Amino acid sequence: MNIKRGLFRLWLVLSIIWIAVFVFISWDSIERDEWWSGDPDIYADLPVPCGKARGTEGKDYSQRLAPEPWNTVRNPGSACWYPERKFRALFPFYNGNSHGKVSKMLYDELGWEPAEGGDKFLRTKPVVLAALLPPLLVLAVGSALVWAFSGFARRPAA
Structure with missing residues (x-):
């Protein structure tokens, strides 16, 4: 043995x-x-307060929680998320701005703090x-x- x-x-x-x-x-x-999310880059979509959403849910946008844990506890903790192409078509007055600037403006409107270079493997x-x-x-x-x-x-x- x-x-x-x-x-x-x-x-x-x-x-x-x-x-x-x-x-x-x-x-x-x-x-x-973030690495597991079905969306390869969850920060590529643009958040809009759902009270100001345009288009059809499920077709043009989806309602989701904020990707950052510290924003999910805020009011609102969720938003209507648009892919950039659909966002630009439905909100043409943002077309003169870069993706980063539009994202920052929308986060400010929601009262959220964006993640700056967050860790994809945090959890x-x-x-x-x-x-x-x-x-x-x-x-x-x-x-x-x-x-x-x-x-x-x-x-x-x-």
Whole structure:
């Protein structure tokens, strides 16, 4: 019987279970990160207060929460989001301004603070750290203990 191999296999199975359960429990947090969003660049769309929305919901715009967590707790915490092409067609008086300037003006109108170079993995990093760190610590401590106790093993007779 090989104790080292058995302990390693036990560690491997328990680590996979730990990681899978931890990611499953934290999935809602991971999905809210920018890298996971169905929109490849959630900041590419332009927010308009829904009271001033033009066009048809679902066709021209969609009502969504602010992508920044600090803006979701403000009033309003959501807005009507337009792709730039549709926004420019429905709100032609903004056409002389760049995307960045229009976005800043709309955020100011909503009373929101824009994210400046935010971290796309803000919520994912702590989940990955908490999922991987305990199994790695157990591996390190277990390996050290196996190494230490292997010094007490009898040498095979020659």
